[in-house]
Structures are given as structure tokens and as C-alpha cells.
Amino acid sequence: MRLLFAALLLWSLSCQADDQLQIVPVGKQYVLQHGGKPLTGERYDQLVHDARESPDFVLARRGTSWGVLDADSGKLLIPVRYDRINPLPYYLIGLVGVGLDNKAGFVDRNGRIVVPLRYDAIGPVSGYYRQAFAKRQGQLFSLHFADGQLQREEAAPDFYPYVVVPPSLRAQPQRVAGLHNGTYVADRYPDLYVAWQGWRRGELRDIGQPAIVLRGDTAYVSFGLINGDLPLMPNTMQACQSEAGVSLWAERDAAHCDGPQQEALLFLKRDADGALVCADCHAALPQRWIALDEQPTRFAGIGVVLQRGAERALEVREVLSGGPAAAAGVAAGDIVTGIDGRSSADLTVEAASQLIRGKVDTPLSLTLMRAGQPLTLNIIRRPITIGADGTAQPSTDSKAAK
Known part of the structure; x- marks a missing residue:
């Protein structure tokens, strides 16, 4: 009985080994095999399969270009045309990172371009926030993903703090008070x-x-x-x-x-x-x-504080005295309906605030509703400083805003 069990165990292990994906050299090139049988017969200059990090994909190279094969069928999913491939984002946001001619973007698993290759670089994807930072023409952007799609792109000002800690501490403090909290x-x-x-x-x-x-x-x-x-x-x-x-x-x-x-x-x-x-x-x-x-927070904006008012309207809660918005005639209680031609209906307060902020001395078109009448104001962004006490004030130093 023991010999029979040992024989069955060895047979099982050998079957598992034969059933594993194999990268087999054929001359100076390589093919994919399952159980000793070629999957498609297509040959590539290099094949890379990381069973731990990206088990679903095989990276394939011809010359200096890369594509992606399906690890089960060997089918070509992403054409062999990119300078670099990063399959890891797929397991977080359902998209594969690609690069071509020093530009980066994302495609789905069938090679369809979802995020155009327009970024100079894209950082790691956060699995918790479904977010990645990207740089384009010297400006940082925050990319937000959901359901395998890019939901929105927001300009990320230089001052934007990004401390990677959870919303609450993993262990609750027994004594909350502290001189250096x-x-x-x-x-x-x-x-x-x-x-x-x-x-x-x-x-x-x-x-x-x-x-x-x-x-x-x-x-x-x-x-x-x-x-x-x-x-x-x-x-x-x-x-x-x-x-x-x-x-x-x-x-x-x-x-x-x-x-x-x-x-x-x-x-x-x-x-x-x-x-x-x-x-x-x-x-x-x-x-x-x-x-x-x-640390005082400095950015370029117009000096308004927004909130969600009645019927979820985006409302101006406060106008900074002496700021660009006040000089242009923006008043507390105005309803913001558009920012640079974009409707504010689907924007969060934070997203709207990010759109309003920008580079020093750049124009902003703000569409308002006041007493039932539409109003469009053209405002120039100026440096704004938010102190440690949370109060805001205009700044005359243009170098204060990055």
C-alpha cells in the first residue's frame, strides 16, 4: 500500500510538472509549451513569465519591441510594438502599463489603448486608492481608475501632501495627549x-x-x-x-x-x-x-472656498478678501456651474478645487449662477498661502507658488 501511494504521488507530481507552462528554446528563439506541446508555434526572441507576480501573462520580445501573450493559450494579447511593458497594474486596476517613444499609458488585456500614451512617466499604482501619479509637460497629475477605465485626471499641485498612512492608526492610542502630536x-x-x-x-x-x-x-x-x-x-x-x-x-x-x-x-x-x-x-x-x-501651503488660485449646498449644487462658501476672486466680483453664495468650460455637475469639491488651482498668472474662466442668472468671469490665478492655522491670504510674491 505504501509503495502504491508513493507511486501515485510521484505520478501526480510528474503530471503537474508536465502541465506547467514551459519556455522552450528553438534555435536562437523561444516558443511556449504546455505539457510538452507547443501552444501556437509562434517564435519570439525572448519570453518572460513571472508565475508569482504576473501569472496570467507572458512578456514577448521581437527585436527591441515587446508585447504580451496569454499564459494559458499563448495567444497574442498586446501587439509586439512597445518599448516596455508593465503587467503589474492589471492586478490592481485591470490595465497593463505600456511605453513607446518615451511616453507612457495603459492598455487593456486585449491591447486596446485605454489611457493614451501622452505621459512622460507614470508612477506605481496604489491598490488601495486605485490611483497613480503621472507627469506630463512638467505638471503632475493624479490618475483615478475604476472598472478598468480612467475615471478622471486631476492636476496635482506641487504642494499636494501625500503621506502614505492609513486613515486611522492600526493600534488605537491608550493615551491620546502628547506634546509633539x-x-x-x-x-x-x-x-x-x-x-x-x-x-x-x-x-x-x-x-x-x-x-x-x-x-x-x-x-x-x-x-x-x-x-x-x-x-x-x-x-x-x-x-x-x-x-x-x-x-x-x-x-x-x-x-x-x-x-x-x-x-x-x-x-x-x-x-x-x-x-x-x-x-x-x-x-x-x-x-x-x-x-x-x-508648514504654510502655497499654491496659485483665486481665493475661494467651495462646498456642496442645496440640492448638491457646488457653492462658493467663502471669498478671500483681497484675492483674485473678490477683485473679479465673485460673492459667497454664487453657484459654480462651470470651470474653464467644464461642467461642475459631476465634480467633487476637491476635484473642482484642483481644477481652479493652477500656475501663477494663468487665466481661469468661472461660470456662475447668481439669483437665477448666469455669469461668466475671467480671473487670473495669483499666489495664495494657507497658514498652519488654516487661514488663507493672498501673496504678492509670485515665487511663493510653484
């Missing part, structure tokens, strides 16, 4: 644009600002964005706050705060300007961390 980002990546450049240089694994979020006795760290041989440490850590600074411990135990702080995994000393400076940190870890909410 807040979000701190590495000073070498103070905004989205600089983080994008860091990603392009290979310093960051993802496009985001490495951060330390302090909430009482709990800290959430997003050091995993940083490329480098960092020591393994948890995302949620024990935080011990004092007037001198903050010590971070790998294990969550309140008793750490009563012991010698020099034994902590990290100790961040409070600087005179409110920043946290990491003493004796790993070389790959930024030394200086600035409080995100203490």
Missing part, C-alpha cells in the same frame, strides 16, 4: 513634487512623503517608502513623548517610557523650530522631520 515628514521630501523626483532617482519605492504620525503613546511610521537597507521595524510603534523629544519602541509596552530612553529603537530630539531630529539613526533614514501642519 502631529504628522512629520522627512525634510528632504517636503511636498509631492520633490517626492516624485526622489522616486524617479530611485530613492523612494513609492511616490509619497516618508512620515511619522504621532498620536499620544502611538506612532505610525511609513519608512517602507525609503529605498535602502533599513532594519526591519513595525509600522505601529510605542511612542514615549517628553519635553526633550520622542522615543520609539518596536514593542508596544507603556513600561518603556519609565526606562532608559537610550535603549529605544529611535530617539527624535525636539529642535527649536519644532522639527524632530533623529539622533544616531540608520544612514538610510532621514535625520530631520518637519511638522507637516506647521
Whole structure:
């Protein structure tokens, strides 16, 4: 019986091995086989199959051009015409990244172009947000996907903060109060644009600002964005706050705060300007961390605050005194019906705000409804500063807005 079982096991394993996808050389080229039989007989200069990362696809090269084959049938899905192929986004948004002539875009699994190849570069796709950042003609954009389609493209201003942390900490703090509570980002990546450049240089694994979020006795760290041989440490850590600074411990135990702080995994000393400076940190870890909410946000806009009013209308809630909108005659209570010719009916408040913002000294056409009468105003964007206290004010320094 044991011999029979062993024989059956070996036969099963050999069948599994024969049934696996195989890349077989034929002269200087390659073909796909299943169970020793060619799938289509088509030959390619190179075939690449990553069964772990992208099991559904086989990358195929002829000359310097790449395409994609179906891993089950060997059928050519995406024509062999691209300079580069990235199948990983397919498992997040249902699309495959492609590049041609230094431009990037997305196609579906049948090769149909869904996002035109018009971007200079496209960053990694976030599976949680179904979002990717992209650059075109010097401007950053946020691309949002759903159901295998590009739902919208939004201009992402340089100041746009992108701290990759979850909406709530994974461990709720037992003690919420703390002298240094807040979000701190590495000073070498103070905004989205600089983080994008860091990603392009290979310093960051993802496009985001490495951060330390302090909430009482709990800290959430997003050091995993940083490329480098960092020591393994948890995302949620024990935080011990004092007037001198903050010590971070790998294990969550309140008793750490009563012991010698020099034994902590990290100790961040409070600087005179409110920043946290990491003493004796790993070389790959930024030394200086600035409080995100203490940095004034600067952008080019017109100085309005929007909200959803009655019947979900996009309404001007507030007009900044001395700003471009006030000078043009925009008033609180006006209904925004169009932004640069685009209807605002399907826009969120955030999406509408992003469309209104732009480069300094560029024109904006704003269509309003006031007392039942349509009104179109042409306004020039000017620098606007949002302080740490949340108040806005116009700026006369054009260099303040990037």
C-alpha cells in the first residue's frame, strides 16, 4: 500500500510538472509549451513569465519591441510594438502599463489603448486608492481608475501632501495627549513634487512623503517608502513623548517610557523650530522631520472656498478678501456651474478645487449662477498661502507658488 501511494504521488507530481507552462528554446528563439506541446508555434526572441507576480501573462520580445501573450493559450494579447511593458497594474486596476517613444499609458488585456500614451512617466499604482501619479509637460497629475477605465485626471499641485498612512492608526492610542502630536515628514521630501523626483532617482519605492504620525503613546511610521537597507521595524510603534523629544519602541509596552530612553529603537530630539531630529539613526533614514501642519501651503488660485449646498449644487462658501476672486466680483453664495468650460455637475469639491488651482498668472474662466442668472468671469490665478492655522491670504510674491 505504501509503495502504491508513493507511486501515485510521484505520478501526480510528474503530471503537474508536465502541465506547467514551459519556455522552450528553438534555435536562437523561444516558443511556449504546455505539457510538452507547443501552444501556437509562434517564435519570439525572448519570453518572460513571472508565475508569482504576473501569472496570467507572458512578456514577448521581437527585436527591441515587446508585447504580451496569454499564459494559458499563448495567444497574442498586446501587439509586439512597445518599448516596455508593465503587467503589474492589471492586478490592481485591470490595465497593463505600456511605453513607446518615451511616453507612457495603459492598455487593456486585449491591447486596446485605454489611457493614451501622452505621459512622460507614470508612477506605481496604489491598490488601495486605485490611483497613480503621472507627469506630463512638467505638471503632475493624479490618475483615478475604476472598472478598468480612467475615471478622471486631476492636476496635482506641487504642494499636494501625500503621506502614505492609513486613515486611522492600526493600534488605537491608550493615551491620546502628547506634546509633539502631529504628522512629520522627512525634510528632504517636503511636498509631492520633490517626492516624485526622489522616486524617479530611485530613492523612494513609492511616490509619497516618508512620515511619522504621532498620536499620544502611538506612532505610525511609513519608512517602507525609503529605498535602502533599513532594519526591519513595525509600522505601529510605542511612542514615549517628553519635553526633550520622542522615543520609539518596536514593542508596544507603556513600561518603556519609565526606562532608559537610550535603549529605544529611535530617539527624535525636539529642535527649536519644532522639527524632530533623529539622533544616531540608520544612514538610510532621514535625520530631520518637519511638522507637516506647521508648514504654510502655497499654491496659485483665486481665493475661494467651495462646498456642496442645496440640492448638491457646488457653492462658493467663502471669498478671500483681497484675492483674485473678490477683485473679479465673485460673492459667497454664487453657484459654480462651470470651470474653464467644464461642467461642475459631476465634480467633487476637491476635484473642482484642483481644477481652479493652477500656475501663477494663468487665466481661469468661472461660470456662475447668481439669483437665477448666469455669469461668466475671467480671473487670473495669483499666489495664495494657507497658514498652519488654516487661514488663507493672498501673496504678492509670485515665487511663493510653484
